Amino acid sequence: MKPLSVPELLAKNRFELDEEESHIEVNQAVVKATGCGKAVVACCPAHVYAEEADGTLSVEYAACLECGTCLAVAAPGALKWHYPRGGFGIQFREG
């Protein structure tokens, strides 16, 4: 089995995308002040986060697998992360 990239792995999943509302908000000031962005990027199994050239942390919330690892690793106040609205987000078929 050849190793798959994260986007290829995510393409195997079924997501019910909430187009109106992101369930993740970044407080860029806290991220910048604490420097926790790198750890958040490295820990997320879905590569939801990326560090941009200007040092901000960008979010691709549609890919989120809703594990909560980012929230555990981030500095307090850096992320506002809750579950997507009912019926939206990852819908596991295997689990």
Next chain:
Amino acid sequence: MSDGSEVDFDVIVVGAGIAGCVTAFQLAQQGRSVVLIERGEAPGSKNLSGGVLYCRGMEKVFPDFLDEAPVERRVTRNYINFLNAESSVGIDYKDARLAGPVNAVTVLRAKLDPWLAEKCEEAGVFIMPSVRVDHVITQDGGTGKRVVGVQAGEDQLRAHVVVAADGVNSFIAQEVGLRTKPPLNHLATGVKCVVNLPRETIESRFNLTGDEGAAFAVVGDCTQGVGGGGFMYTNTDSISVGVVLRLDDLTAKEKVATEVFNHFLSHPFIAPYLGGGEVAEYGCHLVAEGGMAMVGEIAMDGLVVVGDAAGLTLNTGLTVRGMDLAVASAVAAATGIGSALDQMDTSKVGLAGYREAFFASPAGQDMLTYAKAPGFLEIERMYQDYGELFGNVLYGAFNLDDKPREHLVKVALKAFKKSPVKIRHLISDGLAGVRAL
């Protein structure tokens, strides 16, 4: 009732995982009115586990569980492996007694949990899928804040007791102050994929017959030295494979979770098992690994916390448990809630029967017995040095390199000299292991 207000249900259960479903089922069987609220499209759609369920507790709740429930394979082979870059040393434990009676099964939660929810529905539980609970509703009572219901969008539902079965991230337990953010050494991230393979291929590769199953637990190079391990579990016609990475160590070593995951899957020891397979799904899950240290208060006025939400997981190094603890806490919670409802006292004091029943159960006692296991599993040497040492001792014994052989003791001592592991470590870690496990 003690809160003196109108209720929509006797009990509101938030989260249709194992803990939530079993609690709801048992309360409905007692004749209580129960609503089970699930944020996923259907029960199971948000739920993911590594895959091994120690099933005796579940069979007490559902006597026909093994015949009726969509479980995958009955685990009769446990393979514990120290993996190095070029070598692997393992203990292959296969035992027919593990199948009679069945001790553990592999499961896929998106398939198992709908069955549990169906059992709930048959017992009279009202299920509300696609609903996210945003907050609990509290009132000031005689003994402080009392939970009286839940808020979901515009809707409010009230009950005598709310059961927080909302998983490891339990926003409810945090909201009411029963849980604070755990330290990173008590948390791990599990990254997993399910790989489809024909069942005959799985049976021949893993040396299994019929519905027998294998559980591989791997430490060492599989996680590039990060505390945690790799796992590989056989399902009926797929394999669950992945890594569990302790977050304090992952961040300290500045590793990328997905790179560690790919490293494990493409490791020469693992890759041949997956050859020709097709990834069916990719997922992850936060794991609470603090054991007893993570379990705080599990009840307050009008609310109890069960399963992962209560921090109930247990990694002993050999067995990694969560789902069986979810069952045990659910059974205990249903008992505690039942007697609280009977006595018309659903305060923390009235609900105290839950904690009592849980710690009297075999699973609850195991939480106490293994309280020192997390500390033992944080010993750095477990994840690299020991595996290399074992590998080098065996290499010295098997590699007939056209030089005269030395006695095994000498070979071992030489391997020790090269290894950062010292005899005193072996003794202290051994003792720590004996005390913890």
